Amino acid sequence: MAKTNPGRFFEDYTVGEVIAHAVPRTVAEGERALYHALYPARHALYSSDVFAQACGLDGSPLDDLAAFHVVFGKTVPDISLNAVANLGYAEGRFLRPVWPGDTLRSVSEVIGLKQNSNGKTGVVWVRTTGLNQEDEPVLSYVRWVMVRKNDLHAPAPETVVPTLKPALDAADLVLPEGLDFSGYDFVQAGESHRWGDYVPGEIIDHVDGVTLQEAEHMLATRLWQNTSKVHFDTTVRPDGRLLVYGGHIISLARTLSFNGLANAQMIVGLNAGMHANPAFAGDTVRAWTEILDKAETDAPGVGALRLRLVAVKSGAEPGKLRGDDGKYLPDVLLDLDYWALMPM
Amino acid sequence: MAKTNPGRFFEDYTVGEVIAHAVPRTVAEGERALYHALYPARHALYSSDVFAQACGLDGSPLDDLAAFHVVFGKTVPDISLNAVANLGYAEGRFLRPVWPGDTLRSVSEVIGLKQNSNGKTGVVWVRTTGLNQEDEPVLSYVRWVMVRKNDLHAPAPETVVPTLKPALDAADLVLPEGLDFSGYDFVQAGESHRWGDYVPGEIIDHVDGVTLQEAEHMLATRLWQNTSKVHFDTTVRPDGRLLVYGGHIISLARTLSFNGLANAQMIVGLNAGMHANPAFAGDTVRAWTEILDKAETDAPGVGALRLRLVAVKSGAEPGKLRGDDGKYLPDVLLDLDYWALMPM
């Protein structure tokens, strides 16, 4: 029997099953420096220990999305090695900061299964949790993917479609212990706009762009131990191109959004996410944000903003998401709905 | 009103104004490792804590030029986002080593303004200081840039041109506390040439070359949080090329100069600097040095050398800087005049 991992197929999943994903990972100063090399990351709370301490934390945590990528990367060999498509995210909650020196592992529970009518593929829903070395959850999210069947004669499982919140309520958000924006330094953070300055419906064009480079997306994706072949091996796709990891676009868009949202310091919730179109080296990525909602929190001086972050290819018009047919426009790469924390 | 930073235009500066630049940054082991990945850095004092301790320091500081890039990068959104040209550097002094774990911020004072006769641009002089978490200055330098006017009807400011030293005197140099080269290990440092072996007028061809790669200069420039669009976004220039950050060429030339100047361990002064021609991916960069001056210092066994470091494209003749017309030759990329410390 082959000793290599063939990945799981649709018929290999059972609702209620818990999968412990392999290869725990210790993250430290090196991952932090690399995140700043790979993305135009400038949010002060993750750039400066001194700034983070002035916000009531022990120091800068690992960037929220870096933590997400580490947890996500571990799931690839078990969840998406034979995936045809990454269909969505929901109920993503950041539960605890990841500190330098922490060791992360991931577990997923299968919470839904639905075979497609073609009999060749099916949709698998999993709730994945990242845990630190104290077995404390640091983040959790639901993800669903379309996976191929290997044995087309395998019987269809009972259909279970989980009920998922279209978006987290502000009350669902977990704030880092001790967070306090009452003495927030807007000058050092880079912008003067505070929570009260943002209005639902407002669109912000983040202006800046980054042209994707093959080596950069590969380094980033590999750093998170994501093993999906399409990102590394040009012989996989008929066109000989490497598909850029969707998470690379998420981090790129988020860091580009500094310009206009410099004070949206921490990500605490991922309501929904869609990789609308594939991205390739040579594409120049830009981003725009729509303010969706606002909420107060219990932490001193801390407000929450619900934001739609959209990554597009250069040339796309900010604010335009879908065509008349209701489908994403071809220049849209990412549609991400998240909650961030901001000084009031 | 747009929430993004449009950058400042010429009419937005006032002599005497002090600008606190945003986004403090904690630097640590990760930045050190990346500097060794991005540049052929081999100066022993920055490579080995043990070597640095034998030279009287607590350990290896962050490379002097990495510290410079971090301080410089913060100034870009306020000083050079709308710059037409980076005109020069002067009076650069390294005042204190940057240690792993230090958090740096930057402030600039506007010390000169001169509108150009075309009425469309002007020159802005700033003195920038990098400070650590104890508010101690770690380095300072003067830089002047040509900046566009946004409102061509804005009145010209009173012309103030600062008086700048053509070069620092040896007495202006600040030596790191405790530095002692009296037990210097020339074998571990890589070359036997000491201060006394170098003669003003001597030209050293550093022989080695590095071919610029798009991903490498982008990673380096991003690591220092330099946000200048021309380095990252291929849609900015009509020719679709990315301009390589001038500081990338400085670090490349300095590290290439190890071969022949392995014992020029620390940079303590930047007398002048000019980015003579632009560099692009695919160019192969070489370097040569002219010994300009020598001085003794008060530190045990430590001498100072004033050096002209020139980066050129492959094929250029070492020692040739300007044509008969007095202009830089087209293959010259960088002309940098600096003071370094060397064992006597």
Add this chain to the structure above:
Amino acid sequence: MAKTNPGRFFEDYTVGEVIAHAVPRTVAEGERALYHALYPARHALYSSDVFAQACGLDGSPLDDLAAFHVVFGKTVPDISLNAVANLGYAEGRFLRPVWPGDTLRSVSEVIGLKQNSNGKTGVVWVRTTGLNQEDEPVLSYVRWVMVRKNDLHAPAPETVVPTLKPALDAADLVLPEGLDFSGYDFVQAGESHRWGDYVPGEIIDHVDGVTLQEAEHMLATRLWQNTSKVHFDTTVRPDGRLLVYGGHIISLARTLSFNGLANAQMIVGLNAGMHANPAFAGDTVRAWTEILDKAETDAPGVGALRLRLVAVKSGAEPGKLRGDDGKYLPDVLLDLDYWALMPM
């Protein structure tokens, strides 16, 4: 006299001579993170401090091959700057883990010399040892290279060909102090196959591939302070291509071998190694392993496997190493014979 290093030529070596190589290096968290960005590294013992501690160690050491590259890189300016070919490795032993914060230096003893019959080149054998800041050896290996003569009239040295073991015996292997696999966590490690599941003669196709990128192999090679010009300067070779450092292929093949050998955690011996054909950016690298031998060890739960790791270009047939003429097939990049430790 030129101050730059011209490298040594064949006539510059004497049997018995000991060369202390320059530029000691402190390695820490940053090198660890970069190793994970540059290679698809997933062996749990190097990824997670917690996993390493459960195996009886103080934490994750630096990856064995990263330690090898650091030690090897220092030898390049003295051994292989004028090398025509890297001919082989033997008797490589890993003697002690390298911990974050360790400072490494390298020394080599010339143990063999043989001028070639053409009178223009000769073979130099050196035994290189890497030492930490306590002067404890961390690894040693024999390497032989073909080096050009500079002075063709220099007399041929007495021929000395060292007697080298074709492979280390299991008894020659040094196990890290405290190593204990009796409580090994196969789920977190990523595969269930243990020492008893592997059979000499078995071939494992590691399936995955990575397409080489110029920036990636340059970053990796530079990180180890390897100064060989062919890896960085496109003007060196007539075809304008950069030769990929052979060690990059070793690390790539080893990390690709995770898929099928996830539990071959630590490398303790390098029996032999050959860079069969050059690799260039654009090549897609795959790997296969042949199980050569097995041995028990004194450490609790720890077995040793002797493995032939072969890196090939995409399209090569797993298990095929040489043609009918006995020569390596053109798609074979690396043939590496090593000992690894695995849970029993």
